[in-house]
Amino acid sequence: xxxxxxxxxxxxxxxxxxxxxxxxxxxxxxxxxxxxxxxxxxxxxxxxxxxxxxxxxxxxxxxxxxxxxxxxxxxxxxxxxxxxxxxxxxxxxxxxxxxxxxxxxxxxxxxxxxxxxxxxxxxxxxxxxxxxxxxxxxxxxxxxxxxxxxxxxxxxxxxxxxxxxxxxxxxxxxx
Numbered sequence: 001x002x003x004x005x006x007x008x009x010x011x012x013x014x015x016x017x018x019x020x021x022x023x024x025x026x027x028x029x030x031x032x033x034x035x036x037x038x039x040x041x042x043x044x045x046x047x048x049x050x051x052x053x054x055x056x057x058x059x060x061x062x063x064x065x066x067x068x069x070x071x072x073x074x075x076x077x078x079x080x081x082x083x084x085x086x087x088x089x090x091x092x093x094x095x096x097x098x099x100x101x102x103x104x105x106x107x108x109x110x111x112x113x114x115x116x117x118x119x120x121x122x123x124x125x126x127x128x129x130x131x132x133x134x135x136x137x138x139x140x141x142x143x144x145x146x147x148x149x150x151x152x153x154x155x156x157x158x159x160x161x162x163x164x165x166x167x168x169x170x171x172x173x174x175x
Contacts, residue, residue, distance in 0.1 A: 044155035048073050050103060052093060056151055058144045061119065065148060066092040068103055068113040069156065080162035081112045081152060083145060087169030089124035092117040095168070112156060116148055118170075127174040141174060 041056040048071040055064040073079060084102065086095035092115035096102070106113045118125040119139050128138040149163060165175045 044152055045069060046075075046155050052096075056147070058147045059140055061139055061144075063119075063139075063144050063148075064092070064117045066096055066113075066115040066117075067152070068106055068115075070107045070110050070112065072107075072110045073112065074110075074157065076157050078159035078162070079110065079112055079157055080164065081114060081149065081156075081158050082106070083148070083163075083165040083175075084113055084115045085127070085145075085165060085167030085171030085174050086115070086118070086125075087167070087171050088126050090168075091125055112152070112158070114148055114152055116145060127170050129170070129174045145174075 040062070042054055044054070045051050045067060046069075048069045051067045051069075053064065054067055055062050057063070084095065086092060096115055102113065105111075118127045118141070128141045130138070145165075149158075152158065153160075167173070167175045
């Protein structure tokens with residue numbers, strides 16, 4: 001089934017995640033189904049490291065982020081968290097690649113970093129820095145960011161009085 005998509009796009013067979021495709025032979029049809037269940041949340045890491053491609057679902061949308069946990073992280077301690085919010089047209093990965101010193105400073109400061117990624121549209125990635133409930137077309141990024149803080153705080157020990165946010169360009173407006 002490695003080349004099943006060469007025969008045409010899959011046809012949704014039902015609302016519960018089954019995909020159906022048709023493979024034609026000389027004179028007959030062969031149908032097969034593939035179940036596609038996407039993960040809605042991945043676990044928050046609990047050991048020091050630099051993690052990418054983390055995600056969870058907020059308001060029905062899959063949202064992604066990067067997470068840096070310094071080697072001097074203290075489980076059960078009072079650890080600070082900083083949200084680093086990228087600018088328009090960027091992603092958390094692009095921002096992290098452009099600013100590697102950010103992780104060096106976070107390590108020296110015993111600072112947990114979370115780098116969320118905005119949603120994308122035809123103009124690139126961008127943050128909804130207006131009221132998320134004002135338009136059905138725009139995601140509620142405030143829910144995403146506060147949900148991210150809660151999600152990380154559910155696994156890692158955070159000091160609620162030392163949660164910070166910083167951003168670049170559209171990310172600073174989102175802050």
